[in-house]
Amino acid sequence: MTEDFGSLPERIRADEGTPLCFFGNPLQLPQGWDGPSFDIEVAERPTLRATNAGFLVVTLEHDCKERAHFEHICEWLVSNGPLTRIDHELRKYRDYDGYSVVFAGNRSLHFHFVFNTQHLLEAPHDQSRHERWQYRHVHAAVMSNVHQVYWNAVVDLTDRLVDPPVPADKSSNSYAQLKRTPWGNRTLNTESEILGLPAGTLVPQLVLVENIRTRRSAKGGGKFIVEPEFRASHYIKDRKQYRSDAAVGSETEDISxxxxxxxxxxxxxxxxxxxxxxxxxxxxxxxxxxxxxxxxxxxxxxxxxxxxxxxxxxxxxxxxxxxxxxxxxxxxxxxxxxxxxxxxxxxxxxxxxxxxxxxCASELPYFDRLRARAGKAFKETYEETVTRTFPHISSSPIPELQGIYRQKLFHYLNNAMFFKGDMICTSGEGIGKTTVLFNLMQHAALDTAMLQVDRKVRFFVFAFRSRAQAEEKALEYATKVRRAFVLKTFWAYYQDACSKCGVASMQDDFKERSNILSVLKQIACSQPAVYEELERVRRSLWLADDGTSLFTGTTLIFTTHATATSWYRTHLNRTWHHPRFNPQMEPDELEELRGEFLFEKVVFDEPEWEEFAHIPTDELHRHLSAHSRWRWQNLSARERKESFYRMKQSDSALATIDYEDYSELRFLDLARFERVHVDFASQPFGRENSQKAIYRSQDGKSFYFGPKGWPTADTTSWIFLTTESFTTDVIVALYKLKLGRPLLSLRLDNLPGIYPVAVPLVKSPKASARRVQELASEVLISSNRNVVIADGLGSLKGERARTFQGMKGYNGWADEDVYIVLTYIHPERYGRLNALRQWLQVDDTVIKYYAAQLSQAVGRNTGFRKRPGTRTVVVASAGLLRLIQTKLALFAPRVRLEVSPEAFW
Incomplete structure (x- = not known):
């Protein structure tokens, strides 16, 4: 080694040698190395300057103390001996270039194995000096791990093919460890016990045998020991990917x-x-x-x-x-x-x-930190502080980390409950956001109930995607001291009563569907048995097992998204559910009951961004403009449905909309909507961009965006819980730009030690809209433990196959092997996402949409939910991966995709 780079010879001759006895793997030169004031003692250490120069050298050294051991190792070098066998095995791999064996001058040989690293993607070998220095810590981590994998590979082969008399010196497994230079001239500091040479003897570091290839055969090995996609994250050194095809990409045991x-x-x-x-x-x-x-x-x-x-x-x-x-x-x-x-x-x-x-912590001095925060609102400062301090960086095992993160989650949510207004919390799947809020909402409900002196009953509510989820969570919450009530709609109770009485529902035949008195009168006349059953249910609706009333602010309500978002405008549900309701009441009495039944705070689990906005296409907007919303209001429910399905047969504008969404749009004032055009150039997508390309064909199309009114319609405050950064970005932008209402955003999804999770990625041409059902069938047939998440499943949808929408909030697959199939999104979905970017100024909406799908799906049985023996596999076509894989690493940081040649099914 030298600090005088100008004195280095271009070539080293065997007959002359060199006084430079050591060499090392490629390092970045420290900053200022060529300046007069440079001090090597204060420069960044070599380990932190490891870089990819297109190659690296792995060295094995067996430090012998006995002459017999030294001679035994020298015998490895004979023709067709152990070293030849090791070389033969390594030449099966594309990234191996050969070896050189150097006599170290005393009691060992240095076996230098050369590997080509030009294929690595995370630490490119041809980066500029500026980029290389900017990413030096990335390079250092990647190359240290790459060196370790290569070193393990060589040691493993040596141990299997040879019987070393002494183990390999573990100090040589460091990337920055110095190595003996071929043809170097060494002066012995002490007497050589092996060769019997006295101290002070000049000994040449002879090259005993060498076989390094400078050209690669076109018929060479097709595998890599270190794959191009190798990333410096969750490195586990015992993963021996180089052993066989079956081992490459196979699952390893769960290791923290x-x-x-x-x-x-x-x-x-x-x-x-x-x-x-x-x-x-x-x-x-x-x-x-x-x-x-x-x-x-x-x-x-x-x-x-x-x-x-x-x-x-x-x-x-x-x-x-x-x-x-x-x-x-x-x-x-x-x-x-x-x-x-x-x-x-x-x-x-x-x-x-x-x-x-x-x-984790600002390095600025205290007063500089205060100055940097000057002029910032407290909410903004708090958000930044929470985001920065939530990660717990340590070597703790995963079970211990889970407890730490859940304590932190409780702490931050507890503080945030004191903020007035709405809140969104983003964190990992299975961390326990809902469970943490059980206790917090219970205490807040008690405090609110004790402070109120009017007749209004203010409930604290949990809202889920389905009634089944609401019922499951209510059972989880309810104990001897905690009381829960599952709020179903009146129409759900009506359907149950019809089924029990064995009569057909006439739900679509009510003349005044929103008038509870009119509805009950019609039921009493046409279905008296159903009416009696409804009255029996209503009278016992709020009675607990001990006979006391559940209609108090200390009871937590569990319901669905749809019920929670429509509560501000519903009359029928709020009056019929009130325990003081009487079918003989006057209309003004009903309005009084309605005003007494309030939702104070709602925990809204796993929201969809589309739940916050209406987005009719240009064609649908023209259809709605041509039909009077006043006439629609005067029709009965049956007449509306008949009219809708009649129009759907002949009007292409209604092809992709269902009745419920259409009916809601018919009640709205279209003047509130904003017209937004798709701009293909802002987010190009697809395999080609000709004028006939399916995604480019969306360019210029119009969508009409209108924010829904429920988040700001009354005094209810909302707590949104999500695992998706994309959903958070959209909701935050919507509140800021369209609703004008404060929203506290807690981004608690940086979870070192838990994430990222390594997931095998399989490339398959069957991961397409046309062949996804064929692929899903193959996966499901191969094992009864396999489940599939994909869109376009058709008749395969069920307990073992769900869409990306259908699996959200579902926690029943923790013991299954989950296969996630990513396919090209529908062109209209692309158009909506593209237009959303213009409407809310949220960048990269298309890739973020994919990232949200991936993160949610992977979270079914990984991270906090990970159980031994289960696997998650992602399947996608090579074409789609070329479009999204690079950016997925940025927008889905909780997932690390690793390309695998194994299909697993």
């Missing part, structure tokens, strides 16, 4: 990234200190700096030896502590080694930032 990070750090320390203790037991970020804790001996139950922050040396504390000075591997500081390992093991995102600490 945090535990593996501690194990890796432990091996680094042991190789550096040549001693088992101090032994690392934990790495954690505390108050913006890494704290590394060590055991002094096997029985050390309360480790007190630490290294923290910008220190490179351990602070030895506690009884029976090892004697001596222990510097961290690579002479890195605790912060540097914590950051580096956290990147290598996917505990934090691999982004082009100078330090992981920036994700």
């Amino acid at each position: 990234a945090g535990n593996e990070m501690v194990n890796e750090f432990g091996e680094m320390c042991q190789a550096t200190w040549a001693a088992p203790f101090p032994k690392p037991v934990s790495l954690a970020m505390e108050r913006g700096e890494w704290v590394l804790r060590f055991q002094n001996h096997p029985m050390d139950r309360r480790p007190s030896t630490v290294a923290r922050g910008d220190h490179t040396t351990l602070l030895i504390q506690g009884q029976d502590a090892p004697v001596g000075t222990f510097r961290l591997p690579g002479e890195l500081t605790a912060n540097e080694i914590g950051d580096h390992l956290a990147r290598r093991f996917g505990i934090v995102p691999n982004l082009p930032t100078p330090s992981v600490q920036q994700f």
Whole structure:
């Protein structure tokens, strides 16, 4: 090694050699290296400057203490001997280039294996100097892990094909470890026990055998030891992808990234200190700096030896502590080694930032932080603080991390409950957002009930996508001291009564469907048995098992999205459900009852962005404009349905809309809608962009956007719970630009240690709208544990096959193997998403839509829901992946897709 790069010879001749005895793997030059004031002692350490120059060298060294062992290893070099067999196995891979064996000059041989790394995508070998330095920490993490995979591959082959008399020196598994230069001239510092040479002898580092290919055969191996898509996240060194085709891409046991990070750090320390203790037991970020804790001996139950922050040396504390000075591997500081390992093991995102600490705590001085916040609203400052401080960066195992994150979630939601107005909370699947809010809503309901002195009953509500989910959550919530009520619509009770009485429903025949007195009168005349059953149900509706009334503000209501969003305008449901309702009441008495039954706060689980807006096409808008909304209001429900289905047969504008959505639009004032045109150039999509391309054909088409009124219609405040960043982006923009109502946004989806989850990605031409049912059938037939999430399933939809919409909020697949099929979206869906970008100024809506689908689907049995023995597999066509895969890494950070040649079904 040298600091004088100008003195390096272009070539090294065997007969002359070189005094440069060592070489290393490619490193970025430290900043200012060519300036007069450069000081190598303060430059960034070599480990943090690892970079991809298109190749790297893995070195195996067996440090012999006996001459017999040294001679045994030298025998590996004979023609057709063990080294030839190792080389033959490695040449099956495209990224292997050959070997060179160098006599180290004393008691070992250095087996240098050369690997080509030009194919790596996350650390490109041809980046500019500026980009390379900006992404230096990404390169360092990627190349350290790549080197480790190659080193493991060579060691594994050596152990299987040969019987080494001594194990490989573990210090050589470091990317930055120095290696013996071919034809270097070494002066022995001590006597050579193996060769019997005295100290001071000049010994040449001979090249004993070499076979490095400079050209690649077109018929060479088609596999890689390290695939092009290899990413520096959740690296698990025991995954031996190189063993066989069956092993590549296969599932591994569930291993905590945090535990593996501690194990890796432990091996680094042991190789550096040549001693088992101090032994690392934990790495954690505390108050913006890494704290590394060590055991002094096997029985050390309360480790007190630490290294923290910008220190490179351990602070030895506690009884029976090892004697001596222990510097961290690579002479890195605790912060540097914590950051580096956290990147290598996917505990934090691999982004082009100078330090992981920036994700967790500002490095600005206190007064600078105050100055930076000047002029910001408290809400905005609080949102930023929560986002920054929620991640818990440590080496804790997943069960412990789950408990920590749930405590943090409770803390932040508890604080946020004191904000007046609406809130949206974004976090990972299965973290327990709803469960945390059970207790918080119960306490808030009690406080509200005690403070009110009027006759109004203010309920706290949970709203879900389906009634089945509402009933399931109500059972989960209800205990001896917690009371729950499942709120069904009047029409649901009516249908139940008809079924019980064995008569046909006449739900579409009521003349005044929204008038409860008129409806009950008609039922009493035409279906007296049904009327009596409804009255029996109504009188016991709010009675608890102990005979007390549930109609108090301390009872939590569980219902559906549809019921919650229509509560502000409904008359029939709010009056019939009131325990003081009487069919003989006057209309003004009914209005009084309606005013007493309020929703104070609603937890809205897994909202869809389309639930917040009407989006008719240009064609549908013209249809609605041509038909009077006043005439529609005067029709009975049956007459409306008959009219709708009659028009649907002849009017293409109604082809993709159902009756309920159409009927709602007929009541609206179309003057409130904004016309937005699709701009293909703003978000190009598809395999080609000719004028006839299916997505480009949407260019210029119009959609009419109108915000729905329910979020701001009355005094109800809303808490939206979602796992999708895209949904959050849309709702936040809608509140800000269209509703003019404050919305507190808590983004708690940065969950280091839990995410990202590695998911195999299988490329298949059957992942298309035309062949998706064929693919889904194959997956379902192959195992009764397999379930499928995909659109376009047709008759396959059911308990084992759900659409992306149908699986949201569903938690019943934690023990199944989930197969997710991504296909090209429908052109009209593309058009709506494109126009949405213009309406709400939300960028990348198409890719974010895919990212939301992927994150939601993967969350069915991974992350907090992960159970041993289950797998999740994503299937997509090569064409679609070319369009979306790169950006999915940015917009779906909780998922890391790994291309696999195995189909799994």
